[in-house]
Structures are given as structure tokens and as C-alpha cells.
Amino acid sequence: MTATPSTGDHDDRDTVEEALRVLRIEADALHRLARELPADFAAAVDLILQARGRVVVSGVGKSGHVGRKIAATLASTGTPAQFVHATEASHGDMGMIGCDDVCLLLSNSGETGELNDLVAYSRRFRVPLIAISSRPTSTLMRAADLRLTLPDAPEACAIGMAPTTSTTLALALGDALAVALMRRRAFTPDHFRVFHPGGRLGARVATVAQLMRTGAALPLVGHETPMDETLLVMTSKSLGLAIVVEEGRLAGVISDGDLRRNMAGLLERRAGDIASLTPATVGADQLAAEALALMTERKITALPVVEGDGQVVGVVHVQDCLNAGLA
Template sequence: MRALSVESMVESGASVIRAEAAALTLLAEKLDHRFAEAVELLVQTPGRVVLAGMGKSGHIARKIAATLSATGSAAYFLHPGEASHGDLGMLREGDLLLLLSNSGQTAEIAAVLSHAERLKVPAIAITAGAESMVARRSTVTLLLPPCSEACPEGIAPTTSTTMMLALGDALAVSAMRKRGISRTQLAHWHPGGRIGWGMQTIKAFIGESEPLPLVRADASARDVVLEMTSFGKGVAGVVDAEGDLIGVITDGDLRRAFDRMLIAVAGDIMSRDPITIAKHASVDDAIARMQQNKITVLFVMETETSRRPWGLLHIHDLRLNV
């Protein structure tokens, strides 16, 4: 084992990142009409996208399959080594084949390509081998620019697999945009974890609406304090005769009106035109609105145009426990 200083190790790591970043920049500059053709194939495919690759390329292919599925292109991974032992039956007419091979000469992929040709399944190749077997036999070839691996011996796939991964993300996101995948669709596909938590609607997050801390404009300051205290949210809404929200009163509003507490009414203390949000907005939308307006509580309305309060959301309600 070599003795390396902290500075040497940091510089070694940084040099790898710089090399791969430079390769990604070059890859972006080299994209051409073939990339657009590949996106069209993805979007027009009636079946599923079948990804295949061996070794490190196979690991990248698995990740790209997951990203495609998460963004509107149903995809799965076919192991080329298992394909010749029965798994070729996973590939059907109407599917699209997406092959990853840095050299383009991976022997195990040949059988997959032959079966795809029998089924008239189109193939997209991601490879650095412009004249390789995979490039010649594919419908569209996306060439990786010639870049040295970040491995000091130039052997371990590093830079090449980073470019493959980025190109897979580019295909998935471009196809998603062309399909017009909505935020609602993404929420259906990501119900778990931080993504799903943030994309759920405020209505789903709160559940059933409970009684709200509301007072009329002529309510005394004492009544406002009692209403705020009973709900523990540090806020009271002020409504008119029709029940529409016309203002809010926070702890800060009460402190600022302390010298008028004995004579003031809610209409004198309240902040007018309060920031609100609709119940069908997402939790992430609510967090963003609080941050943008530097507030900690939002009255939730039936719709964006409605002034009738439906619920109440406090920043403390949004503690993430996933």
C-alpha cells in the first residue's frame, strides 16, 4: 500500500471528477440529430424499452432502465449472459432495444441483437466504437467521444460509464418532455420517499379538515387571543359575514398591537390580503410559498380563487419523517 498525503488523495479525487466533467462537456457538444432520432424511437415505441449491457455497462443499463420507468418510458434490464439461456423470450415485437457497450464488440450482445432483428425490434446503441458490431447493426447509434478512462491504468470503466449514465438521463428526460409528462403523473409513480411525500396534495396530507381558528372583524383582541390559544397554531383568520378570509392575525401582530389590546378589535390588528394556498396544491408548493413569503403558516382554500378557508397548514406540520 502506498503512503499518500491527505493533499495527494484530495487531488487524486478531484482529478477524476475534472476528467469526467470534461468528458461530459465534450459529450454534450457532440450530440446531433441522432440523439433526436433516439428520442423519437423512445416516444413512439408501443412496447417496452429493453436495456442490455455486460459488466459495468450492465450496471449503468439497470439504472437507466429505472430512470426511464420513473419518467414515463416503461423499461427493464435484460442480462445478455442470461439471454441466450431463455431470457430472450422477454423481448417482444413492439419493444425497443437499448444497448450499452463501450467497445461495441461485446460477444454476449450479438445474440440479443440477432433476436431483435428477427422480431424487427429497433435498437439504439450507446458505444464508443463507431465501426463496431453493435454500431453497425443498430438502428440509431449514439457515439461516445474518445476520452481516456479516469483509472490511472486506463482499464477500469470510469469516464465511459459516466458518459453512458448521463446520456441515459438525457434520453429519459428528453422523452419525458416530449411526452408532456405532468407532475401529477410523476406523483403516481413516486408515492414513496421524499419525492412522494412532497408531491402529495395538501388535502391528502391534512386529511379531513378540522375546525379552524376564525374570528369576525369585530371580535375583541381578548377573543382573538383565546381563539389562537385554543388551536395552538399561533394564528387566527379573520372572516367577513360570508365566511371569506379577509385577514390573518399572528403572534407578531398581537405584540405590535399590545398598547391597543384593551380597545382594538380583530379588524384593526389583522394583516390584510393574507398569503393562501389551494388544497389541491402539493406539499412542496406549500413549503416553497412559505419560504418565498417568509411565513410559517398558510390558510388552505378550496381553490386558488376561493376565499373560503378549508384548512390550516403550519411549518411544524411539515416535518418530514420518511
């Protein structure tokens, strides 16, 4: 049966107030979850860390949707995980679950019948079972090795029946598990980029070393290099600068701005005569986003990349950052 929308007058203030009521209820529930974190939470993190296999997540209905998101978040943050549909598990997909895995089952009531086969399988083959439910005495929770009990909070929907607050709590608890596991695994931005090689997420954690130009692409000149030769180097490398080095170490940078400021008698001078001696630089292990921010702040288009002793190892250009998706 489809509900018929009211055609009468409505007050936008009532609509806004209803939205605020929902958000307050769910926010209060999250605060309560933070105050009453399940006693088995730390043990659940330890169990997952010790597992040699994957975290197999399952649930039905709205819990299934939340479970898919939890599995995806775990997998993208360093914890191997996959979602298995409970019904499909009963028709052959149980073979996806190995003895080295950990099962994470979600059911707000803890009495979801479709999970029974998964529970029985985990008990038969001694696959560790972590349960997330709002009812600590439910069938699912009694069968589990570890129990992540959600607070008994009211659903935010107007009739108190549609999963709203409960799914928000389960989703937040899944995020808490994933982030705690990240911390224990010492998960770094480099790891994150490996799991997110495409798109803006990958670009945001790209390092300067991954984008910088090196070797023959570097516009290197010596302190005594004549300016006519220096101009040829700048033109051929197309980076808008020349890097003045002494024994491979940074001694200065010549930018287009430096050329404009020294036009009088330019070709009679040496590179070291007009170079800026204290240029901005970045390290190879810095985030490319930091390099882009520095170039934007200084209104420049390229930065020398140096190691701790001042050795020039590369150049990062603003266009390289933009091409990587950092705009």
C-alpha cells in the same frame, strides 16, 4: 491476483492531483459529448415516445450497471423501462421482451458476446434496437436501428483499461435521454410525486393541496364574532390562528401575536377589530416547500390557503410540512 499497496512514503498532493486528473479527463469527455451529440439522438427519443411497450435495457459488466441505472431513471421519470440481464435473457428471460418494446443495448466495445442473443432476438421479431457504444463500426452498432456513438475518449484509469470515462459518458447520455423524454412528455412535479411517493424526494414535490387541512378543521370566524368565541375556535382547532372570513373570502387573520398585542380589553372586542388585514397566504397548487419557506421567513406557524378570488380553501401548518419530510 490482489495488488499489494505501497508501504513507502506518499505525498497527499500526488493523491489530490491524481483525483483532479481523473475529473478533468472525464469532464473533457463530457464536454466533447455535448459538442458531438450522436446524430441519432433525436430519432431515438422519437422512437421511444412512439413505442407502445417498454424500453428494455441490457448490458454486461460495467455497462450492465450503467444500464440498470438508465432503466431506473427512465422508469421514475415517465418512460416505462426495465433492465434485463443479458445472460438470463439467453435462458428464458427473452420472453420479457415484446414486439411493442424498444431494446437499448450498451457495450463500449460493441463486441460483447453475451448480447448476441438479444441482438438476434430483436432482429428476428423486429423489435427496434438502439445501441450505445464507442465503436461505430462494431457488430452491435451495425445491427442497430439507431446508433448513439460515444466520443472516442481515453479512459481515466492509470493504466487506461478500467471502464471509467466510457461509463461516465454512457451514464450521462442515458440521463440526457431520460430528461429529453421528460420534456417531450410534459412530465410535471405531480407526476414525479406519483412515482416517488415515499421519502424526501416525494416530500419536495408535494403541493399545499396535498398537505392542507380543510372543512371542519378550519378555524373560521366572522368579522363580528366576539373574541371569547374566537378564542374558543382557535383553541379547539389547535392551529395557532383564526381566519376571519366574509362570505367565505379571506378578510384577515388573528395569530397568537395579534392576541398578545391586543390584550387590553381583548374580550370586549370583535374578531375583525384585531385581525391582521393583509396576512401572508399561499395557493393550493404551490409546492409545500414554498409554503414552509414563507412560514420560516415570516416566523409564523400556519398559512391560509386561498383561491384566486380570495376564497379560503384550507390551512397549511408548519407541522404538516415537517411530518411530510420537508425538514
